[in-house]
Amino acid sequence: MGTWYNREPPPSISYISSSSSMEEEERLFSKSVHDNVHGNIYLDPLSLKFVDTEQFQRLRDLKQLGVAFMVYPGAVHSRFEHSLGVYWLAGEAIQRLAKYQGAELGIDRFDIQTVKLAGLLHDVGHGPYSHMFEKEFLPRVLNGSKWSHEEMSLKMIDHIVDMHHIEIDPESLKKAKEMIVASCGNGLPVRSKEKCFLYDIVANGRNGIDVDKFDYIVRDSRACGLGCNFQFERLLETMKVVDDEICYRAKEYLTIHKLFASRADLHRTVYTHAKVKAIELMIVDALEKANDYLQIESFITDPAEYWKLDDTIIKTIEVSPNQELKEARDIILRIRRRDLYQFCNEFSVPKERLEYFKDITCKDIICSQKSGSVTLKEEDIAVTNVKIDLTRERNNPIERIKFFKDYDSTEKFSIQDDRISHLLPGSYQDMIVRVYSKKPELVVAVSEAFENFQLKTYGVKTQVHETPEKKRRRRSNY
Numbered sequence: 069m070g071t072w073y074n075r076e077p078p079p080s081i082s083y084i085s086s087s088s089s090m091e092e093e094e095r096l097f098s099k100s101v102h103d104n105v106h107g108n109i110y111l112d113p114l115s116l117k118f119v120d121t122e123q124f125q126r127l128r129d130l131k132q133l134g135v136a137f138m139v140y141p142g143a144v145h146s147r148f149e150h151s152l153g154v155y156w157l158a159g160e161a162i163q164r165l166a167k168y169q170g171a172e173l174g175i176d177r178f179d180i181q182t183v184k185l186a187g188l189l190h191d192v193g194h195g196p197y198s199h200m201f202e203k204e205f206l207p208r209v210l211n212g213s214k215w216s217h218e219e220m221s222l223k224m225i226d227h228i229v230d231m232h233h234i235e236i237d238p239e240s241l242k243k244a245k246e247m248i249v250a251s252c253g254n255g256l257p258v259r260s261k262e263k264c265f266l267y268d269i270v271a272n273g274r275n276g277i278d279v280d281k282f283d284y285i286v287r288d289s290r291a292c293g294l295g296c297n298f299q300f301e302r303l304l305e306t307m308k309v310v311d312d313e314i315c316y317r318a319k320e321y322l323t324i325h326k327l328f329a330s331r332a333d334l335h336r337t338v339y340t341h342a343k344v345k346a347i348e349l350m351i352v353d354a355l356e357k358a359n360d361y362l363q364i365e366s367f368i369t370d371p372a373e374y375w376k377l378d379d380t381i382i383k384t385i386e387v388s389p390n391q392e393l394k395e396a397r398d399i400i401l402r403i404r405r406r407d408l409y410q411f412c413n414e415f416s417v418p419k420e421r422l423e424y425f426k427d428i429t430c431k432d433i434i435c436s437q438k439s440g441s442v443t444l445k446e447e448d449i450a451v452t453n454v455k456i457d458l459t460r461e462r463n464n465p466i467e468r469i470k471f472f473k474d475y476d477s478t479e480k481f482s483i484q485d486d487r488i489s490h491l492l493p494g495s496y497q498d499m500i501v502r503v504y505s506k507k508p509e510l511v512v513a514v515s516e517a518f519e520n521f522q523l524k525t526y527g528v529k530t531q532v533h534e535t536p537e538k539k540r541r542r543r544s545n546y
Contacts (some may be wrong), residue, residue, distance in 0.1 A: 103149060105287050109156045114181060115188050117234045119152075122375065124192060127151055133288060134198035135347045136338055138403070140292040143338070144355075147191050150283055154270065158187030158281035161304055169309055179266060182240045186247035186270045187279060193220030195368070196379050197351060200205035204352045209365045215400060218249045218271075220374060227275050227371035247271060247508045268314040275468040276304070277314075277327065285330050292338050298330040299323060310472055310480040318471040321483050328458040328465050336498075340454045346409045346504055349450045350399050351382065358385050358396035409504040411449055412515040415522050415529070417499040426455045430519075433514070436521035442513045449514055450504040457497040464496055 084177050096108035111119060118124055121186045127148035135450045139141040162183040166175040194217045195201030206213050229236060247270050282300035289296035303324070306317040316324060338344070359365060364381070367373045386400045402408070417425050430446040436443050470480035505514040522529040537543035 075091060083094045099528075103153060103156070105283070105290065106153055106156050109150075109152050111155075112181070112184070114234075114236065115155065115184060117232065118185075118188060118228060121228050121232055123228050123231075123371075124148075124151075124189075124362055126375050126378055127192065129192070130194055130196065130198070130378055131379055132198065132284070133291070134200050134336065134344075135170075135351060136292070136344050137343070138347050139341055139343050140338060142293055143288070143291045145287060145291050147194055150287060151188055151191050153283035153287060154190060154280050155184055155188035157282050157300070158270050159184045159306075161279055162266070163311060164304060164307070165314075167266075173263070173265070173309055175263075178237070178240060179263065182243045183247065183266055183269050185240065186244040187223050189221060189244065190248045190270055190280060191217070191221065192224045193217040193222070193374075195220075195374075197348070200348050200352060201355075205355050206346065206365065206368065208352065208356050209359050215368055218489050220368070220371070221248055222244075224375065227375075231372075234479060243332070244295075258394055264312045265309045265314050271312075272315070275470075276462065276465055277316075277324065277469065281327065281331060285334065288338065289330070290333055292402070294334075294337065296330055298326040300327075308472055308475065310478065313470055313474050313480065315470040315480045318473055318481075318483065319476075321466065321471065324469060325466060332456055335456045340456065340500075341416070342411045342502060343408065345452050345454070345502060346411060347403060349409055349452065350403055354382070354385060354396040354399040357399070358393050361390065361392040407508075409506050410508055410511045412503045412505055412511055413518050414500055414502040415518075415526075417501065418526060419497075421526070422497060422499055424518055425499055433503060433517050437513070437517040438520060438522055440513065440516075442510060444510065444513055444517060448506055448510050450506060451504045452504075454500040454502060455497065456500070 096110050099116055101109045101111060125148070128146050130147040131137060131143070132145050132147055132150050133140075133143045159180065161254050162175065162180050165173065167179065169175070195206075199217075202215065206215050225241070225245060226364050228234065229241065230324055243266075249271070249387045268274055268278065270278055271280060272329050279300075282303075285298055286296055286300065297315050302320055303316060306320050307318070310316070355364060362381075362385075364377070367377050382400055385396050386404075388397065422535045428451055430449040432443050433449055434446055434450065466483060469482070471483055472480055503514060505511045
């Protein structure tokens, strides 16, 4: 499929004759990097000043999918290449709008540079092992901390600018940072209210369609050897700004639905794969046990120290001779030897109970154990509450997206569920509770306690995994 920049613009949309010359001039002074998803990516001089810093190069040592490579061996791509991909797609999107609507929207070089910079730097604040560091580890050691990688990205950007004396327009820097953490219509404070459509490109809090998803859905699917039937090129080609909001041609509603469905499939198949979660739980335990000695949480407030944290922290623990790290080191050794926490069972919460659902804890499972030869302890069990949705929890994300009929249209509208398909799901969110045993000999006891919990809580139980021990015991009854 051709890309937007080698197509003729629709005759009904204003055309800026200077946009192509702007692109040629920028590429003349840019550095080319070949990407396995997007082909040649051209880094402009200002962006290169950020890329060629130790803080940004650190992203090479952060795997995009955390520990998923231990289940999907090809998933070794990094936050570095993803950030370059989002930078490139952000540039493609804003330049496409400049080409077709630049005059009416007032898009200038300042806007183009700002959007591209936001795409480049949106993940510079990520911690080790992807979202696990932020969502699983830090809440344990900081008593429910609300720390976020987006806020750290802002601090890291300021640190890079100050440390490396990067000359950048203050207003451009301010708006790029706003685009990383806020968007018009998402309930977050927006400091700049003009040209709100610019905030829809990189991190779209208005309806969830942004180039960040475009890149990681395609990149992650390819790295894991999975098919992907979502084509972001179609959305780049057909988008249009109506009433200060990026809208999409109505005939592309199924392409948009595939975007959200593909994301949900990746969450179910890769990001929350049962064995991936088992390894994540083990690494979180290892980091927690190593925290007192390494003081990992002390790095998260100061960007001058934070940039030193990356995925190699596990290797640091693994090869350290310090006795204080023995417990953490033993857990990592178990991972290396594939002696993982054992998946016992999972339960999908009924959709009528989702509204009242609270996270299930190890204590909940322990309290459901019937008397037996083994008495379980909380430290014997690991529980993970997995939420999979289409970005809007129990709601259909299509409801928040605005469409236009054709390129002559000046009005935007929503599309209702029944206009899309009668095959759409009745629920847009899954909540799955998974239980693991940290000790192989306790798998049966943990499984039975979890089944008892399901019966007590929901009146039903599921058995999706029969352990060798349970199979032996079942056969012995015949």
